[in-house]
Amino acid sequence: MSDQQRGTVVGRWGPVALAVVLCGLFFFRALSSSGVFLGGDALRVFLPMRAYWASRVSALEFPDWLPYDGLGQSFPGIFITGTFHPLMWPHLVLPLGLAAKVALLGCFLLALGGTYALVRAWDVPRAGALFAGVTFAFCGYLVCITNNPTYLQAASTLPGVLWLALRFLRQPDLARLTLAGMGLALLAFAGDAQAFVMANALIVCLTALEPHAGPWRRRVTACALLILAGGLLAAPQLLPAAALVSGSEPGARSLGEAQRFSLHPLRLWELVLGPFLADARGTQGIPYVVVTHLVPSGGFGRAWVDSVYLGTPAWVLALAGLAASARQWRAWAFVGLWGVLLALCLGDALPVYGWAYHLIPFWKPFRYPEKLVPLVSLGLAVAAGLGWKRCLGAGGPVRPVVWVGALMALPFAGVALAEGRGQWWSEHWLRARWPDVPGPVLRGLSDNVVATTATAALLAFACAALALLRERPALRGSLLVVLQWGALTWAHEPLYQLSPEELLSTPPAFVEHIRARFPSPEPVRVASSLRETTPPRLPGLNYHDSLHLTLLSALAPDMVAMWGLESANEYLPGVSPRVRQLKADRVQWFTRLAPRLGTRFLAYATSEHAAFAARLSVRSTFTDPLLGLTLVEYADAVPRVLLARPECVAGRDEAARRMLSATLPPPDVALVECTAPLPATPEGPLGPVRVLPGTPEHLTVEVDARAPAVLVVNDAFQPGWRATLDGQDVAILPANVAVRAVAVPAGRHVVELRYRTPGLTAGLIVGAAAWVGLLLACLGTRYVPRRRAAGG
Structure with a gap:
């Protein structure tokens, strides 16, 4: 191999090897231990859903119905379950925690590689592209959203999708259309509907701003084809989700609820300085007391992510690039787009998110403006890469980098000095807004401000100094990449959370107690009244491990799915509005309504005993x-499946009024929303029922009714269910507001209920046709020219 060939190989594969090394070093703590990512919704949703998916698919069954949340709901209809994502498959062969760790760590390589490729497409030097990739992959949002891997999967996929889209827009052909469409579909399958929509919006922006996309007619045609291809390929996810939206109330029901996790304006300083509100040693994140007093999250006691830091060196390069490109309209268009995204992230601090909520028809299912922070992070990473090209590329002016670095370093150093010497920020700004701030919190925040501002000043000054290394561009590039990686590692490595794998594999005491009472595989439904809580101090466990153990032990949804228990609580967005309606009175729900709907157990904080004791009937x-x-x-829990006497009511409102009143109907009476009068059922025993083995989507019940009655199934009334009586189709009627009933005449009968997610069959047909059609077309375009060449 010649020196030139060796240099080409090193230049092409060197950044790849360096990216793997940087990821490995950043996540050395995760790679060198058996700990698993359990923070936040990783434990609440991600792992339980994957455990359920793996258990069903390994049995060669498709998981249409999820019985573990809110009396049951559609599994593929909920975007966040990620039913069709390829990263589901490792869960079939690896232990649950290990499969999740592999998937999560792979996301950071995907984010780095996708950003690298996207920035390289604009001719940014390899070192600058690697710098941009490091900026996005290890930014605060991506590292901290390991507590919600669904959104990490989507965010890490976005740069690669935009790169594929850019390639297609520049040179439209069938192969590039297929790859870009597959990228968009993969983004939808990742589980974040808002990310999918925003990716399409960004593709429209690329179409308008990309200088090499050709004439406008070709641009518009290519953009429309790409969005159409992505939608068709993602149809197996999109159509069930659309059916769920049309028949339910997923997402935010009000603007206030939509904006509960907004990026607080105070946290804008985090973007440049670092996570100055986080406690990296104790709670490993922004403590509860700081959230509630300084950066409230709409009633939640936690922040969506504990850092949004992007690295001070990235800001130096981005601002320097803007200064050097001040006369280019595309630069300011980019800044305007980035500013709109940032304004959306701020949520209730500005009216912009409210405008989107009210004016854009499909926006209402979305919620939590802070979920848009990765778009802001990616924009800054791309801007830093372009700033590198403009100022540090061959012949570029380095003066803007020097000036921006110096101008940023001076005020940061001044703040660090003022706070360190005279507590200027903590005593004059913080105390004015939080007069009774506890002493330890005050000292901790003060130390954080000193550390972050001093570090930011050093980093900005270092960037200015390195820019002057004109004669050593390779050394300068390497040092800048390491500087940015070091800044992000210092700020964020302590913030990702690992917990012992035993928390996933060891059933808590309440689960063991329930299984001792009900050892058969018959489903057992539980309820949990535990709300956001401060965990007790447990010997040998840190704050987060204690919190995870408490949530697991309290049978919080949807974690009970890992132990095969069903939940009367809802956490996922596809819960039936009928179920939600019965929860208007919290105490009424947990003491009287939950047992009436087939719930056998209730877990609650012992401190709440007085609120429940007088109204609970306890066995x-x-x-x-x-x-x-x-x-x-x-003591008064009714069976999950039973015969009952029907009492017809005019509709849902009348049934809700009766169920929420002070006196409930007798346990053997069901309030049925009848489409026609039902035969009267005389007093006396109604007869036995026998539930045959089946799946969550297929329930078979043998009924021996002594008189006309209704078979009540205490699972959520949702579209998609069909029923037969002795093989003949019959209607499913809403009963007791939220559950299902089937009218049965006297005698022995077999009732079957089957579920199919609305929109799924059509989605699979459309998606399969699109995938096969595009792949065959691509093969055809490659095969036909070869035949012509051979014939010639």
């Missing part, structure tokens, strides 16, 4: 004094 009580939790078995 047995089991306590966990270490965690301060109590488990009670309802």
